[in-house]
Amino acid sequence: EMEITFNEMIDSLKENFEKQEAFVSNASHELKTPIQIIKSYAQLIERQGKSRPELLDESVGAIDSEADRMQKLVEQLLLLAKHKNENKKQEVNIREIVEQVIQTIQNAYPERRIQLDAEKGNYKIHGNLDQLKQIPYILIENALKYSETDVLVSMYSDAGKSFIQFKDFGEGIASEEQEKIFDRFYRVDRARNRETGGTGLGLAIAKEIIETHSGKITVESDVGKGSTFTWELGEKH
Numbered sequence: 001e002m003e004i005t006f007n008e009m010i011d012s013l014k015e016n017f018e019k020q021e022a023f024v025s026n027a028s029h030e031l032k033t034p035i036q037i038i039k040s041y042a043q044l045i046e047r048q049g050k051s052r053p054e055l056l057d058e059s060v061g062a063i064d065s066e067a068d069r070m071q072k073l074v075e076q077l078l079l080l081a082k083h084k085n086e087n088k089k090q091e092v093n094i095r096e097i098v099e100q101v102i103q104t105i106q107n108a109y110p111e112r113r114i115q116l117d118a119e120k121g122n123y124k125i126h127g128n129l130d131q132l133k134q135i136p137y138i139l140i141e142n143a144l145k146y147s148e149t150d151v152l153v154s155m156y157s158d159a160g161k162s163f164i165q166f167k168d169f170g171e172g173i174a175s176e177e178q179e180k181i182f183d184r185f186y187r188v189d190r191a192r193n194r195e196t197g198g199t200g201l202g203l204a205i206a207k208e209i210i211e212t213h214s215g216k217i218t219v220e221s222d223v224g225k226g227s228t229f230t231w232e233l234g235e236k237h
């Protein structure tokens, strides 16, 4: 009996180690790609910039957007690395942070409409403010990225539990993809998603933060109709 427990322990250590290895290897790959693209455009300018000035606009634009990508990736990697060690906890009113985040995003995308429909309820939890703010940020940015119309955020309570829902009417997610989108670096359409500037880390970060705060996240989606992400707040609040 002891032996089984010991073997199980070794297996789980091995599995953890393999996950870490896969993570580091994915992260390096994702960082190398923009570096290579930036370097090749820099070389192109160096070699042909003088004789073909029309190349400059395109190259500088590409360098800029790849640098943005890298910046976002590094920020998100730091977030994943940091959140395990951070223990600054306080009472956080999720309704307030949702309102603040909507305001910030609305200012950045004035042409889009983000609607909030909040029922009265208890949306206070004990947790880390900086981490919790990431959740509405990630889910609203995704809803905007993967749809073209309004985004609806609703907050409600049901049977003593509180929920925050993020709804879009965009491209949707096929049912076989719905579990995988929460994996680190997973993107449904890698090629197309390069254009939307995704890193594949957003939902993994949101899920980790939600779960360390004893909450749950689920998705309901229909291809071509849209997606709804539901964040159930932890019960201990």
Ligand code: ADP
Residues within 6 Å of the ligand: 142, 143, 146, 147, 168, 170, 171, 172, 173, 181, 182, 186, 187, 188, 189, 193, 197, 198, 199, 200, 201, 202, 203, 204, 227
């Ligand atoms: P990304 O940086 O690629 O957006 P995420 O982890 O946030 O990374 O999301 C993973 C993938 O899940 C996305 O690449 C996209 O394919 C899919 N996805 C996430 N949110 C939505 C949404 N609201 N509508 C459709 N697809 C989505």
